[in-house]
Amino acid sequence: MSESNDLIAAMTELANSELAFTNDYTRNGKRIYIVDFVSLTEDELILLHEKHALTRDGIRHYLVDRAI
Numbered sequence: 001m002s003e004s005n006d007l008i009a010a011m012t013e014l015a016n017s018e019l020a021f022t023n024d025y026t027r028n029g030k031r032i033y034i035v036d037f038v039s040l041t042e043d044e045l046i047l048l049h050e051k052h053a054l055t056r057d058g059i060r061h062y063l064v065d066r067a068i
Contacts, residue, residue: 007042010049017054035059 014021014035021035032039038059040048048054048062 004046006046006049010045010054013049013054019054019056038063 019035021033023031023033025031032041033045048058053062
């Protein structure tokens, strides 16, 4: 399965920002990304990239909004 250009761009941004990340799979087989101990779906990772929010502060703000 090939990764979308948006996902590759998001992962590149994470690497350039020196944010540690890895990936894992949920029980239903969906891939998630763990960024600084935060689990994000591929869609969330791409969304944050599009909003230029793939920073520690951007992710923290997203988590606050996601919890509401």
